[in-house]
Amino acid sequence: MVRWKIAKAGSFLVVFILLSTTFFLLPIKASSSTAETVVNATFDITFLDGVNLSIKVKLDSYRIKIFGESYNASQIRASYDENKGAFKQVLYSYVEDAINHVFSNCTSELGRPYVDENSLSGNSNSPVVFYMDCTVSLTSKFFGTSIPYISDFVNGILDSGGVISYTFNFYANTGWNNTYHFITTDKMEIIEVNQNGILSLSGKEVTWTIENRLGTEAKQGRGTFKVRYENPTSAFDAEDIHLDIYFDFSEIERARFNCTINVNACRINSFVDIPSFVSQTTFLPSDAIRMLVKQNLTNWEAIYNNIFAPIKKNVENVLNNSFNISTNLLFNFNLSTTKNCSTPYNISKIDAS
Structure with a gap:
């Protein structure tokens, strides 16, 4: 009786050890994105004046889906010469979608993506980096008005000591973390920020980030800030x-x-x-x-x-x-x-x- 119990105990230990070993040899699923295109995008949005913006987009690309297949960074590098046109077209479409959401009813021009050549020789864990150069002109519809010459109006009000409020509806597609970084001109200063915007110490820059790398559907956010000229030509406080x-x-x-x-x-x-x-x-x-x-x-x-x-x-x-x-x-x-x-x-x- 005693021998039987020992034998059973030994069998139990052997089975337990084998199961445990098998478990730890299986790949562990990390808390990472399941999206087939995974990108960290930074939109550096510089005010040229009150309505005209220059946008530099940096695209840290970890995965890009083309032709029904998702390529990780190493695979992007290995097949870049063959598939670079397809990679760029996917990124272009995503950026176009984001800009159309954030700058709805505006006039925009998007440059074609171009790769940072240095990132093509990076290590396997680092993203392949692309850039895009874009311009946006805010329109009367963006401001919710029918003013015919919106550029003259906004810039004229700023130079008269007035304050202009900007409201943007931010956007990030599935698998994307989008950072929207606004940079004002030397003449401007940001005097008020709402909806979780992070204002720089200089009062010249404000940032919002929409994180959706782990999301299963597109994500949106909203931000508002107000600007004025530091030294307008005219600023009257009486008639x-x-x-x-x-x-x-x-x-x-x-x-x-x-x-x-x-x-x-x-x-x-x-x-x-x-x-x-x-x-x-x-x-x-x-x-x-x-x-x-x-x-x-x-x-x-x-x-x-x-x-x-x-x-x-x-x-x-x-x-x-x-x-x-x-x-x-x-x-x-x-x-x-x-x-x-x-x-x-x-x-x-x-x-x-």
């Missing part, structure tokens, strides 16, 4: 309106005078419906007023009724009370500074000229 009055007493029974109203900057919120992506524009210089007319956000009749008519009435009251006379002022626009202005504004220098 700047001057009256030049010239009296002519050369006639004994009648006096003549001319009154010139010079509007350098005025309050516009009472007669202009500024779009919601714009803020801090209570007072704008004369160049910006002419720009608003061109953008169909106001007209000269509204400007007369809200700016000049109240001043005209006030001048009449002052003259009547001061000289005990009855006056009737005739008003005329100086067309060379209003309707027929040859250069209504200079978009690179929005001022009160």
Whole structure:
């Protein structure tokens, strides 16, 4: 009886050891992506001005699926000369899809992917690196408006001391980790960031990352930030309106005078419906007023009724009370500074000229 128990125990130990050995010899499934195309993409998005962007895309490619087969980095290197066109086309399609999501309703130009030659000789664990050079122009539809000259409007508002808000819907396809890194111009500064954006210490850059390497379906995110110019050409915090009055007493029974109203900057919120992506524009210089007319956000009749008519009435009251006379002022626009202005504004220098 004792011998039988020992034999059974020994058999149990042998079976256990064999099973354990077999288990540890099997490949262990790591917590890695099951996607057939696996890429870490970095979109370096540089503002050239308020609406024109230059984008440098870096594509760290760990797997790329072509012709129904998924190639890892080593296989990409081994077959690159034969399949480089197919690899590039797959990456191009994915980047195009991402840019169309992030910059919806915008005008874009995408360059063809090109490989970092040094990455073709990397070790088996390192990705094969590709790059793409792209440009994007933000449109009126992107901002949710119908303003006809959106570039003039956005850049003009920034140079007038206004603030522009940008909202992007970020996107990452299955198997992709996408980093969206925005870099402003030297003139700009980022003053507010929402939705988990990481702002640099310089206040010039902000980053969002959408991680979807382990995902089973496309993933989206949302980010908003606001920018302004550090030193705009004009930034008024009050109205700047001057009256030049010239009296002519050369006639004994009648006096003549001319009154010139010079509007350098005025309050516009009472007669202009500024779009919601714009803020801090209570007072704008004369160049910006002419720009608003061109953008169909106001007209000269509204400007007369809200700016000049109240001043005209006030001048009449002052003259009547001061000289005990009855006056009737005739008003005329100086067309060379209003309707027929040859250069209504200079978009690179929005001022009160």
